[in-house]
Amino acid sequence: xxxxxxxxxxxxxxxxxxxxxxxxxxxxxxxxxxxxxxxxxxxxxxxxxxxxxxxxxxxxxxxxxxxxxxxxxxxxxxxxxxxxxxxxxxxxxxxxxxxxxxxxxxxxxxxxxxxxxxxxxxxxxxxxxxxxxxxxxxxxxxxxxxxxxxxxxxxxxxxxxxxxxxxxxxxxxxxxxxxxxxxxxxxxxxxxxxxxxxxxxxxxxxxxxxxxxxxxxxxxxxxxxxxxxxxxxxxxxxxxxxxxxxxxxxxxxxxxxxxxxxxxxxxxxxxxxxxxxxxxxxxxxxxxxxxxxxxxxxxxxxxxxxxxxxxxxxxxxxxxxxxxxxxxxxxxxxxxxxxxxxxxxxxxxxxxxxxxxxxxxxxxxxxxxxxxxxxxxxxxxxxxxxxxxxxxxxxxxxxxxxxxxxxxxxxxxxxxxxxxxxxxxxxxxxxxxxxxxxxxxxxxxxxxxxxxxx
Numbered sequence: 001x002x003x004x005x006x007x008x009x010x011x012x013x014x015x016x017x018x019x020x021x022x023x024x025x026x027x028x029x030x031x032x033x034x035x036x037x038x039x040x041x042x043x044x045x046x047x048x049x050x051x052x053x054x055x056x057x058x059x060x061x062x063x064x065x066x067x068x069x070x071x072x073x074x075x076x077x078x079x080x081x082x083x084x085x086x087x088x089x090x091x092x093x094x095x096x097x098x099x100x101x102x103x104x105x106x107x108x109x110x111x112x113x114x115x116x117x118x119x120x121x122x123x124x125x126x127x128x129x130x131x132x133x134x135x136x137x138x139x140x141x142x143x144x145x146x147x148x149x150x151x152x153x154x155x156x157x158x159x160x161x162x163x164x165x166x167x168x169x170x171x172x173x174x175x176x177x178x179x180x181x182x183x184x185x186x187x188x189x190x191x192x193x194x195x196x197x198x199x200x201x202x203x204x205x206x207x208x209x210x211x212x213x214x215x216x217x218x219x220x221x222x223x224x225x226x227x228x229x230x231x232x233x234x235x236x237x238x239x240x241x242x243x244x245x246x247x248x249x250x251x252x253x254x255x256x257x258x259x260x261x262x263x264x265x266x267x268x269x270x271x272x273x274x275x276x277x278x279x280x281x282x283x284x285x286x287x288x289x290x291x292x293x294x295x296x297x298x299x300x301x302x303x304x305x306x307x308x309x310x311x312x313x314x315x316x317x318x319x320x321x322x323x324x325x326x327x328x329x330x331x332x333x334x335x336x337x338x339x340x341x342x343x344x345x346x347x348x349x350x351x352x353x354x355x356x357x358x359x360x361x362x363x364x365x366x367x368x369x370x371x372x373x374x375x376x377x378x379x380x381x382x383x384x385x386x387x388x389x390x391x392x393x394x395x396x397x398x399x400x401x402x403x404x405x406x407x408x409x410x411x412x413x414x415x416x417x418x419x420x421x422x423x424x425x426x427x428x429x430x431x432x433x434x435x436x437x438x439x440x441x442x443x444x445x446x447x448x449x450x451x452x453x454x
Contacts, residue, residue, distance in 0.1 A: 252299020
């Protein structure tokens with residue numbers, strides 16, 4: 001059966017195809033059926049059900065056997081997706097093996113099926129995200145090293161500050177990616193766990209065989225068996241969603257920086273160009289940052305979805321009413337948005353177009369003012385901090401009022417020339433000589449990425 005028609009118009013823009021496949025109807029149903037097949041194998045291994053029933057149950061645990069439209073309509077009455085699916089599964093098995101049908105879903109509850117199915121999907125999603133993050137880290141590391149010594153204006157409060165390098169800026173993006181990769185590694189043991197508790201979390205229906213079955217089921221699915229069921233303890237899922245939120249925000253920062261650097265007034269760094277990319281319906285000259293828009297869009301949307309997960313945490317007693325339901329589409333949508341953001345970030349980072357000459361021109365827009373600090377620091381060591389600060393402040397005001405370069409104004413100021421030679425002033429007002437530890441920050445970010453990748 002094919003998925004039901006949906007709102008797919010924007011999917012190719014905002015979501016990676018591979019991630020949508022994980023969370024499409026086919027992916028959701030198959031994950032739940034994988035739980036049911038594994039449960040049958042585990043219970044047969046322990047001796048609760050006959051081994052002869054397993055093959056019939058496994059054969060029916062194929063999503064292609066089921067009508068997703070009919071399941072969707074049944075969910076509206078049943079209240080969750082597992083109830084109609086288990087009924088349909090039983091009918092499918094009974095058609096060929098009436099005896100095996102008796103052993104389907106034995107001892108489990110609907111939430112066991114849905115939550116474990118979700119964890120199986122999240123394992124796939126996590127693998128996709130980790131691959132893309134690692135690839136993005138590789139690209140950013142390469143670009144950071146390439147532009148380690150390329151000066152551009154630092155910007156604070158959207159105004160020109162002292163010079164930085166493009167490599168240093170990229171290293172900042174890289175560091176955030178590396179930290180997100182570390183967080184994902186750390187949370188895996190908490191996230192990738194079985195949900196298996198039966199009606200109220202006690203597994204009473206399975207008697208003394210409960211724990212052997214739970215252990216066997218976890219082994220079948222290659223999940224960890226947690227200390228206890230987590231039907232209404234949702235911190236595991238919210239932790240994962242939170243890390244995805246951090247990834248979305250970090251990529252949004254990358255997108256924001258790129259879009260600002262692409263502005264006509266800056267024109268320093270650009271997304272890669274391609275026929276038809278970033279155009280306007282009316283203005284032929286436009287080159288819009290369409291990749292950055294996805295990054296910023298995801299960073300804007302994910303926090304609202306994440307707030308839903310947090311709001312759904314105080315769930316009632318042993319099974320929640322409504323709060324659990326609020327999660328069903330929320331975490332998958334966060335995964336999809338982050339996947340799309342990662343794909344666009346890779347495209348942008350791989351094809352960065354850099355105009356170093358424009359960067360140099362823009363650095364000089366203030367006619368040397370961005371390097372006033374460099375002169376002030378050296379002068380302070382000779383005439384004192386307050387004197388130097390007030391002297392440079394006065395010279396800067398003169399440079400602005402007279403529309404002259406700061407170098408010329410400083411050269412006319414006897415208090416300055418008495419302490420600093422022409423060669424010293426030229427050196428101090430060269431952006432390439434006031435980059436501080438920019439090179440070190442790049443080296444450290446690249447080294448941390450490499451250590452995690454090794």
